């Protein structure tokens with residue numbers, strides 16, 4: 001039986017809303033993409049609505065409870081409160097976008113949810129992942145169908161359930177290659193989020209994608225723990241510290257870095273607490289920042305071909321020190337998403353709009369080379385009927 005939502009695309013590309021509430025717990029990104037699930041026809045409006053401190057606290061508590069729970073025993077009570085709060089924050093963010101956006105009319109929404117725990121497959125055992133997010137409630141609030149729970153089907157099939165953005169990253173790279181009239185093209189979309197991940201694409205083989213290692217996550221955690229804000233704005237603290245090279249050398253021996261992709265991480269697999277609790281505040285910030293950049297560079301150097309272009313996206317591209325480390329190695333190949341007209345802070349939200357359209361059309365959203373799924377498979381749960389408010 002074909003998906004009821006497929007009907008939405010019978011006349012061609014449509015505006016689709018996409019949401020992302022990332023592992024940094026900084027806010028909700030919402031973006032509009034006009035697509036037929038194959039191509040990006042047009043990029044629409046987008047915004048980020050930051051969580052308030054009170055909201056962040058509820059989400060952080062749910063994340064901490066998830067780590068302690070680790071799939072055993074009773075589901076933590078804090079999940080229900082966090083789920084309702086973040087779902088309603090998504091509805092509010094969408095309303096703001098519709099109010100101040102460009103008048104686009106979405107027919108569907110892609111709702112990633114909030115990852116609170118991610119346990120990749122291990123020793124032949126399937127993995128598990130949990131994204132909080134009430135699809136039914138969001139559909140009711142928005143008055144349009146919603147696709148959510150994008151990662152479960154892939155994990156049930158034996159995949160990592162992440163990263164899922166790669167099919168969208170390749171659509172972006174294809175758009176750029178067409179603009180440049182260039183067929184032979186090796187490009188990378190690098191997401192510097194709480195966890196860092198990239199998609200490497202060339203002309204004559206399937207794309208490769210995986211989580212490269214920690215991104216901003218441990219840095220944010222370290223800054224917050226010292227009561228110095230939510231993140232190291234403009235790398236002020238890292239710039240004042242000394243990098244403990246011997247520690248980085250040691251951490252790079254972690255088996256994750258020698259494991260061949262596909263592979264994925266939980267945000268807390270590399271936590272500041274485990275890594276730098278014996279360092280001064282500034283040295284901790286400096287060492288974590290250098291480590292994140294180093295793991296990205298190491299992952300890039302393991303690719304079959306050197307990319308001509310590495311497009312930096314995600315919040316970490318606003319960190320001048322991470323970008324400097326990357327530029328020292330990559331030179332002019334490193335570019336900021338905005339320099340080619342992409343919206344660097346909206347790409348994950350755009351990706352979930354694109355993935356929602358693909359899910360509606362029952363097109364694959366994950367692949368052997370990106371999540372380790374046994375074959376290209378679709379995913380996502382559908383809320384097809386809505387009650388308008």
Ligand SMILES: Nc1ncnc2c1ncn2[C@@H]1O[C@H](COP(=O)(O)OP(=O)(O)OP(=O)(O)O)[C@@H](O)[C@H]1O
Nearest residue numbers: 022023024193194195216231234314315316318319
């Ligand atoms: N000016 C800045 N200086 C340093 N770091 C910054 C700056 N602006 C943003 N960041 C970093 O970017 C982070 C937010 O990044 P982003 O929104 O891409 O993460 P996310 O989407 O939550 O993560 P993920 O992709 O893992 O889900 C902040 O928490 C901070 O660490």
Ligand SMILES: CC(=O)N[C@H]1[C@@H]2OC[C@@H](O2)[C@@H](O)[C@@H]1O[C@H](C)C(=O)O
Nearest residue numbers: 115118162163164165193195197348
């Ligand atoms: C389990 C989970 O939520 N993973 C996120 C996280 O944030 C970045 C990286 O780790 C990536 O694997 C993924 O998100 C993006 C959107 C993805 O699936 O492509």
